[in-house]
Amino acid sequence: MELxxxxxxFPGAISQGLVWGxxxxxxxxxxxxxxxxxxxVDGSMATGGAVAAVMITSGIDPWVAVLCAFLVGLLAGLMxxxxxxxxxxxxxxxxxxxxxxxxxxxxxxxGGKANTAVNVSKYHVLITSRxxxxxxxxxxxxxxxxxxxxxxxxxxxxxGTEYGCALRATGANQNMARAQGIxxxxxxxxxxxxxxxxxxxxxxxxxxxxxxxDVQMARGAIVIGLAAVIIGxxxxxxxxxxxxxxxxxxxxxxxxxxxxxxxxxxxxxNTNDLKMLTALVVAVFLAVPYWKGLAVQKKIRKxxx
Amino acid sequence: MKKILSIIVALCMCLACISGTAxxxxxxxxxxxxxxxxxxxxxxxxxxxxALTEKLGADHVTFDIQNASxxxxxxxxxxxxxxxxxxxxxxxxATPALQAxxxxxxxxxxxxxxxxxxxxxxxxxxxxxxTGLNISGTCDLAPMQGQADMLHELFPDAAKVGLLYCSAEPxxxxxxNVITEYLTAYGYECKPxxxxxxxxxxxxxxxxxxxxxxxxxxxxNTAASYTETIANVTIPAGxxxxxxxxxxxxxxxxATLSISYYDLGYATGLMAYxxxxxxxxxxxxxxxxxxxxxxxxNADMCATLGITVPxxxxxxx
Amino acid sequence: MLDINQIVKTFxxxxxxxxxxxxxxxxxxxxxxxxTIIGGNGAGKSTLLNAVAGVFSVDRGSIMIDxxxxxxLPEYRRATFLGRxxxxxxxxxxxxxxxxxxxALAMRxxxxxxxxxxxxxxxxxxxxxxxLARLGLGLEDRMSARVxxxxxxxxxxxxxxxxxxxxxxxxxxxxxxxxxxPKTAAKVLHLTRDxxxxxxxxxxxxxxxxxxALQYGNRIVMMHEGKVIVDVNRETKxxxxxxxxxxxxxxxxxxxxxxxxxxxx
Numbered sequence: 017m018e019l020x021x022x023x024x025x026f027p028g029a030i031s032q033g034l035v036w037g038x039x040x041x042x043x044x045x046x047x048x049x050x051x052x053x054x055x056x057v058d059g060s061m062a063t064g065g066a067v068a069a070v071m072i073t074s075g076i077d078p079w080v081a082v083l084c085a086f087l088v089g090l091l092a093g094l095m096x097x098x099x100x101x102x103x104x105x106x107x108x109x110x111x112x113x114x115x116x117x118x119x120x121x122x123x124x125x126x127g128g129k130a131n132t133a134v135n136v137s138k139y140h141v142l143i144t145s146r147x148x149x150x151x152x153x154x155x156x157x158x159x160x161x162x163x164x165x166x167x168x169x170x171x172x173x174x175x176g177t178e179y180g181c182a183l184r185a186t187g188a189n190q191n192m193a194r195a196q197g198i199x200x201x202x203x204x205x206x207x208x209x210x211x212x213x214x215x216x217x218x219x220x221x222x223x224x225x226x227x228x229x230d231v232q233m234a235r236g237a238i239v240i241g242l243a244a245v246i247i248g249x250x251x252x253x254x255x256x257x258x259x260x261x262x263x264x265x266x267x268x269x270x271x272x273x274x275x276x277x278x279x280x281x282x283x284x285x286n287t288n289d290l291k292m293l294t295a296l297v298v299a300v301f302l303a304v305p306y307w308k309g310l311a312v313q314k315k316i317r318k319x320x321x
Numbered sequence: 322m323k324k325i326l327s328i329i330v331a332l333c334m335c336l337a338c339i340s341g342t343a344x345x346x347x348x349x350x351x352x353x354x355x356x357x358x359x360x361x362x363x364x365x366x367x368x369x370x371x372a373l374t375e376k377l378g379a380d381h382v383t384f385d386i387q388n389a390s391x392x393x394x395x396x397x398x399x400x401x402x403x404x405x406x407x408x409x410x411x412x413x414x415a416t417p418a419l420q421a422x423x424x425x426x427x428x429x430x431x432x433x434x435x436x437x438x439x440x441x442x443x444x445x446x447x448x449x450x451x452t453g454l455n456i457s458g459t460c461d462l463a464p465m466q467g468q469a470d471m472l473h474e475l476f477p478d479a480a481k482v483g484l485l486y487c488s489a490e491p492x493x494x495x496x497x498n499v500i501t502e503y504l505t506a507y508g509y510e511c512k513p514x515x516x517x518x519x520x521x522x523x524x525x526x527x528x529x530x531x532x533x534x535x536x537x538x539x540x541x542n543t544a545a546s547y548t549e550t551i552a553n554v555t556i557p558a559g560x561x562x563x564x565x566x567x568x569x570x571x572x573x574x575x576a577t578l579s580i581s582y583y584d585l586g587y588a589t590g591l592m593a594y595x596x597x598x599x600x601x602x603x604x605x606x607x608x609x610x611x612x613x614x615x616x617x618x619n620a621d622m623c624a625t626l627g628i629t630v631p632x633x634x635x636x637x638x
Numbered sequence: 639m640l641d642i643n644q645i646v647k648t649f650x651x652x653x654x655x656x657x658x659x660x661x662x663x664x665x666x667x668x669x670x671x672x673x674t675i676i677g678g679n680g681a682g683k684s685t686l687l688n689a690v691a692g693v694f695s696v697d698r699g700s701i702m703i704d705x706x707x708x709x710x711l712p713e714y715r716r717a718t719f720l721g722r723x724x725x726x727x728x729x730x731x732x733x734x735x736x737x738x739x740x741x742a743l744a745m746r747x748x749x750x751x752x753x754x755x756x757x758x759x760x761x762x763x764x765x766x767x768x769x770l771a772r773l774g775l776g777l778e779d780r781m782s783a784r785v786x787x788x789x790x791x792x793x794x795x796x797x798x799x800x801x802x803x804x805x806x807x808x809x810x811x812x813x814x815x816x817x818x819x820p821k822t823a824a825k826v827l828h829l830t831r832d833x834x835x836x837x838x839x840x841x842x843x844x845x846x847x848x849x850x851a852l853q854y855g856n857r858i859v860m861m862h863e864g865k866v867i868v869d870v871n872r873e874t875k876x877x878x879x880x881x882x883x884x885x886x887x888x889x890x891x892x893x894x895x896x897x898x899x900x901x902x903x
Contacts, residue, residue: 021406023405025401027405032394128488128494131416134444135443136423136424145421146425226394226397226420228417232417233393240394274398278398287388287389287399
């Protein structure tokens with residue numbers, strides 16, 4: 017249990033957190049901006065991984081593969097969006113349906129195989145966990161920081177445009193949005209597409225980082241995504257007020273999530289209890305804003321009488 | 322915030338350098354990464370631990386056994402922990418565990434177990450028995466030819482064989498493809514039946530029973546977890562199941578030519594000893610297969626279905 | 639400006655909760671009309687406004703706004719013609735967005751929203767500041783505050799301003815002061831009158847306050863069982879008192895005016 021081992025593990029936890037931070041930013045778009053709990057991500061993240069794995073192993077440039085993963089993710093979002101708007105299925109159920117369908121689609125993408133290896137020594141990949149301790153630009157943390165920054169800036173600008181504002185209004189108040197002439201159904205579809213595109217993109221990065229794509233690789237991803245969003249808000253919420261600042265919080269939330277995981281492992285806790293611990297950590301972070309609210313009310317009551 | 326982050330990163334890297342030069346002593350640290358809680362994988366881990374403890378003595382080896390609870394993202398986290406702790410050897414139990422470790426380090430020797438096909442799992446062309454990487458291990462591929470022979474020995478009159486497997490298992494499709502070849506040579510018609518999870522398992526099994534005379538279930542972790550579900554369909558349908566491994570056979574099969582995962586893990590442990598103490602080069606160390614396979618049968622199931630097996634079969638306890 | 643022709647709407651048809659909300663409602667507004675609508679519980683006042691706004695599609699009849707047949711247009715397309723203020727102050731604004739962002743959204747009502755143009759320009763910010771200043775609520779100094787922090791009255795005043803920022807063909811006011819305290823309600827009503835007058839707007843206002851119905855607007859319309867039963871023009875309206883209205887209602891509908899929220903004085 018030397019501390020050195022823990023510190024040693026931090027670069028790995030940070031880069032893994034940054035990869036999932038990209039994913040969590042996608043979740044933020046649906047969960048916080050559109051006010052929709054979208055469960056498609058469990059499928060679309062694996063889709064991104066599958067697309068990237070198949071393309072990279074057939075010798076295609078990883079940047080092209082990542083871009084394609086983003087585009088395929090858009091389609092996954094479109095599917096959920098159409099289930100929701102054109103077929104009137106509740107958002108949560110639409111996401112679950114797409115997630116289900118994506119399982120088969122992901123298998124098809126990988127040619128029926130459940131697992132596709134991406135040999136880091138054989139193919140050019142953008143990031144790999146092998147280099148987390150490298151003191152060079154090869155270190156995945158460098159590229160991930162750049163990608164996170166680019167993504168956050170791009171989203172900051174997009175949600176500042178006329179259409180971006182309309183999307184935010186759609187999530188904030190559908191009645192108001194429609195009264196202002198905003199097509200809220202179309203907006204919801206666009207938001208779901210964008211979100212799943214980003215999630216799929218992060219899946220493509222994860223596949224390269226971990227060296228394989230697996231149909232099961234993103235099982236429970238939504239929990240990690242939501243955890244990142246909430247941890248980010250609770251821990252850093254006070255520091256940032258602007259839109260880009262909030263997205264930074266989300267990314268940092270994912271990093272903290274993985275640092276905590278690494279600490280839990282370092283403490284030598286029984287890994288059979290990992291899922292329970294995850295659930296408890298997320299539950300505590302979820303409860304913090306509620307407890308804060310209660311405390312404030314108590315204060316007001318005391319003062320008020 | 323970014324500043325703090327970069328300081329942390331830099332700090333970690335410095336520490337990484339320091340610990341890298343730490344002096345070695347005779348107490349070996351071995352990281353064990355197991356994909357999921359599972360009877361067969363548990364047995365392999367146990368066999369590995371037992372073998373290495375016997376060889377080195379309990380005072381000279383420390384095991385850090387971690388379980389990813391079926392979540393491949395956890396595999397990466399755990400592998401990262403092992404690499405940063407600079408363990409002497411990593412044992413990766415099951416395919417995604419091996420892949421996560423392979424991506425995490427090129428220096429620390431890795432031994433896999435419960436992996437069926439190293440060439441596919443690690444994406445190696447021109448497979449020649451060893452990986453050429455910092456990786457070796459044991460392969461859990463059951464003797465497929467032997468299993469095909471067994472199926473023919475027990476059910477020579479059957480016409481169509483249904484191959485039931487989970488589409489999420491990397492190794493199952495591989496086994497199904499291999500045995501299809503052998504069974505077709507015997508003149509059987511083969512049809513694959515893939516299920517996604519426990520939810521569609523019953524109906525897929527029903528489908529297979531309706532169409533086929535005999536079912537074959539390969540070494541499949543998911544199938545192994547839900548043998549009751551399979552038995553609940555196959556027994557009323559009166560269709561026998563030939564299983565790829567003992568655990569599945571015990572639950573829903575009539576017979577199997579099974580390898581022991583404990584023995585497999587034990588063999589892996591012996592390889593670890595060679596690497597740690599005798600300095601064997603892991604990159605040229607050939608991947609080993611299961612030590613021995615035993616013809617076994619499920620007495621209750623055979624009685625229920627009215628099947629008698631030859632004398633040389635051993636009843637599963 | 640507005641022609642509502644014999645519209646019919648039945649909610650939950652064929653079920654135990656079936657409700658005929660509009661049964662051939664007919665109403666025609668000239669440009670510059672400011673019509674107040676009164677009526678009993680479930681008379682179809684709000685339903686009529688929502689039918690015009692396109693919240694649901696009607697079963698029969700047609701709706702024309704300024705010569706455009708909007709009967710089959712979805713709600714967001716009709717918004718081009720309409721400014722709307724709702725009974726619930728939470729409905730008309732986006733709470734998580736700032737005051738200026740809300741105004742910028744309203745400013746672009748009925749226009750193409752580009753994903754490449756910035757959502758709000760500094761030039762318009764100045765204009766919004768001037769507009770907010772006329773409310774006299776001090777909102778012009780809080781333009782980048784979230785609307786969720788405002789009081790109900792402030793939000794309602796802002797919604798009203800947003801509804802008229804880009805001149806609508808028709809302003810729909812659905813009991814927009816009902817949720818406010820009397821003092822704030824009076825303020826918002828004055829603001830309504832001023833805005834309608836200054837921008838020469840055509841407006842349709844549902845109210846449960848008889849006095850307000852008489853005091854504001856140039857026409858009074860009474861609804862009963864999904865129909866317009868009384869339509870009082872400007873000349874007659876100026877001479878009416880609340881008692882006259884009640885008598886008129888009872889005479890025409892054959893029933894007492896049963897609105898448990900109705901304020902007579």
